[in-house]
Amino acid sequence: GDSVTQMEGPVTLSEEAFLTINCTYTATGYPSLFWYVQYPGEGLQLLLKATKADDKGSNKGFEATYRKETTSFHLEKGSVQVSDSAVYFCALRRGGSEKLVFGKGMKLTVNP
Amino acid sequence: NAGVTQTPKFQVLKTGQSMTLQCAQDMNHEYMSWYRQDPGMGLRLIHYSVGAGITDQGEVPNGYNVSRSTTEDFPLRLLSAAPSQTSVYFCASSYGVAGLSTDTQYFGPGTRLTVL
Numbered sequence: 001g002d003s004v005t006q007m008e009g010p011v012t013l014s015e016e017a018f019l020t021i022n023c024t025y026t027a028t029g030y031p032s033l034f035w036y037v038q039y040p041g042e043g044l045q046l047l048l049k050a051t052k053a054d055d056k057g058s059n060k061g062f063e064a065t066y067r068k069e070t071t072s073f074h075l076e077k078g079s080v081q082v083s084d085s086a087v088y089f090c091a092l093r094r095g096g097s098e099k100l101v102f103g104k105g106m107k108l109t110v111n112p
Numbered sequence: 113n114a115g116v117t118q119t120p121k122f123q124v125l126k127t128g129q130s131m132t133l134q135c136a137q138d139m140n141h142e143y144m145s146w147y148r149q150d151p152g153m154g155l156r157l158i159h160y161s162v163g164a165g166i167t168d169q170g171e172v173p174n175g176y177n178v179s180r181s182t183t184e185d186f187p188l189r190l191l192s193a194a195p196s197q198t199s200v201y202f203c204a205s206s207y208g209v210a211g212l213s214t215d216t217q218y219f220g221p222g223t224r225l226t227v228l
Contacts, residue, residue: 008152036219043116043202043219044155089154098143098162098206099170100217104154 002027006090006103013080013110021075021106023064023090031092033057033066033073034100038087047075047088080110114138116220118203124226125193133188133223135203141218143206144186148172148199149222155202161186193227200224 006023013019025031032051036044048057053068064075073090090103119134137144145160157170161180175197177189186205190197201224206217 004154043221044204045219046216049216098217099145099157099160100155100204102147102154102156104152 002031002092002094002101004090004092004101004103006088007106008104010107010109013108015082015110015112016079017110019075019077019080019084019108021088021090021108023073023075023103025071025073025090025092027071027092027094027101029095030068031094033064034091034093035062035064035073035075036089036091036102038089038105040086044089080108082110082112084108085110116203116205116218118201118220118223120223121221122224124228125190126228127194129193130189130191131193133190133201133203133225135186135188135220136184137203137205137218138184139205139218140183141205141207142183143217144180145170145204145217146176146178146186146188147202147204148197149202150199158188158201190225195227198225198227 003026034049035047037047038044048059050057050066056065062077087105087107089105091100116137142163146158147155149155156172159178161167167178200222202222203220204217
């Protein structure tokens, strides 16, 4: 079946550090890929998405590129802020379905 | 728009009790779903609905019932609560025309349930 594997952490970084969160997937066909973020005490919010190979999603300084050859969708940010402290989830949705399959999530803490 | 709303925010039950978690959306979304979030497990799909009157099971449906009598509401029922159902529950919705939509799913703020 479909699955998503991501770095689980937790990870602690200093402000202005570079962030990479690895995400790889297994799925048939050409899924859409997503990064969701969950701030403390809140529900999940879409951070960015990509719907086909080589697409780059970007938002709030975060970027991720859909790499079909490596089945990956790694999340990056060049300079993290304290306000980026949250749990980050990678997810996929297979074409023809609305169901999301999530990775286990990674908790990020950014210290001033 | 209020988006996706969930009630209650917190609930404590005793083993064997029943309760209903409420979920409503005001965006006229066809697709609605329930997830549970457990430490180290990510989010797992419990049940989903592609429209009023249509529901189906997700990855972990045992112990839960759902119905969808209106587009707006998608309640989740626990018939006889067990400690294994202690979790945080999230409801989500999207326009969800399957196969035609790459639309975002919007999540509610969650219900934290403890079963003693």
